[in-house]
Amino acid sequence: MNPTTDATTTAGAARPIRRAVVTGGAGFLGSHLCTELRRREVEVVCLDNFLTGSAANIEHLVGDPGFRLVQCDVTDYVHVPGDVDLVLHFASPASPIDYLKLPIHTLKVGSIGTHHALGLAKDKGARFVLASTSEVYGDPQVHPQPESYWGHVNPVGPRGVYDEAKRFAEALTVAYRAEHGVDTAIVRIFNTFGPRMRPFDGRAIPTFIRQALAGEPLTVAGDGAQTRSVCYVSDLVRGILALAGSGHGGPMNIGNPHELSVLQIARDVIAATGSSSGLEFVERPVDDPMVRRPDTTLATEVLGWTPEVPWTQGLERTVEWFREGAGLPQAGVRAR
Template identity: 55%
Template sequence: MKRVLITGAAGFLGSHLCDRFISEGYHVIGMDNFITGDKKNLLHLEDHPNFEFIEHDVTEFVKVEGRLDYILHFASPASPIDYLKIPIQTLKVGSLGTHNLLGLAKAKKARILIASTSEVYGDPLVHPQTEDYYGNVNTIGPRGVYDEAKRFQESITMAYHRFHGLETRIVRIFNTYGPRMRLNDGRVIPAFMGQALRGEDLTIFGDGLQTRSFCYVDDQVEGIYRLLLSDYVYPVNIGNPHEITIKAFAEEIIKLTDTKQKIVYKPLPEGDPLQRQPDIGLAKKILDWQPKVDRVEGMKTTFDYFKGLSEEELYKSEHKDFTNHIKL
């Protein structure tokens, strides 16, 4: 039985990856420090014979007993609320955390897949975004802590590949959604759905003409799984190329939830990208991958998940105090 370490295992994507690898017959070791992850995302695996969990901060030395075949590094704040609230930790997990896990992969002779992001493209001047586009990133803006953490992560990963011959893979993840997202984490889908469930007006930042492309979590996980097992070492976009404006998407949510809310507009946050659409030609070519889940179907499944949350979860604020978790 092959053994895989998944960091950020209690997060949205990390927990779905745990499920996928267990279903494929792997022994999964999950790792998380619960800064942004949620224990409930892993409760269904608590007694599974092929799952074990280590509570640990990957910015500190990472030790795992026994053989490792694969490492998937998904430990990182991923929403604006998180990385603007804990900017130092965000930079550390992308730099120190990645360094620690690359060192572990080298010691274990394991293949490692690094979770990068479409944010490495910044506010793009090329549309749609291809993997050979270098990006338009403000290094000193408030979002720079996340963008640059991920860009450094890619650089050190390729350095380990070139200098040490380490088997590495890099996935650039575009907007992904589905069950287990945190309802009020600042990203557009849970934000809109949370407002609809609470009977609040839907808030659009800016004029609503900025675009996003939303990929359902099952499609995202399939792309990541195929990339890990491929022979391709350079970054690959995994996302849904169907682009939609935020205004049109808000109208879709109002229709889906059968609510009567209005759309209200607020100023656009500094550095918020105006366009986001992946070119997935490379993923189609080398992975034979493209998304299959229609947005209407995926949004209905996601909304049904949010409707099942408790009232306490529905009204919980994500602006929590991270102070006890942070080592500056």
């Protein structure tokens, strides 16, 4: 592949994207972005403090001359020598178990970290993409959630540290676009799953897979009627990079508009793992949203993007990765 002709390009920009910075690049989503950018022969600078990221997620890129890893915290001063065409700001604790344990750092990376990442984009004249979240909609009173919905968020609840960090980050991103002319975009990411998820990060799908492979009961919050829309990671990455290359400012929902109940997800995990596990119903967390489904009309109209990997196929791939890569016990799993 010729990087001069095939590198990702930004509409209206003076140059193609040949060099990108990914903050939080050793995390679940960040590492998949790094991998895909290198596949497209974009040079990548990965910034991560490994607070929630993992070196194992990017070990396949180490030694690649087009990949550079810098261990740093974006809440400190951020400096990247040389030209930068794209800044993807994905640094942040993102699972409840992390941001409940690290509330102040979560707020700092959403505010100070976003400020530093935007400053880097401004200094380099780079395109900037903020990884926001469906959590800005809170426990929504509008369903499905379009980008025009302002949300229903409890700022002083336990999830507020993450929700409000991302809402502030969106406001700061818009301010940099208006005041400094930085070429910014905001992507609101809905539930995503796939290889490299941490088995103990507290999210439903990796938790269910870990429990099923260990032959343990799957802990379903409430009665399991609450819904989620889950997108396989390769579809999400494709959508994010399409937004990065579009010149659109967002905010833009990227996620799977197909809705599943948490109970259905648990039952599908049991089937996909061949586990003999049962279900255990536990108390729902405070401010746990009852519904979550993106209106992806904007992404389809502007980017031509729709998810392609079916839920069952993505689940099979994820289960296989957990079997092979996560080193989990597998007692109680039936022969298949």
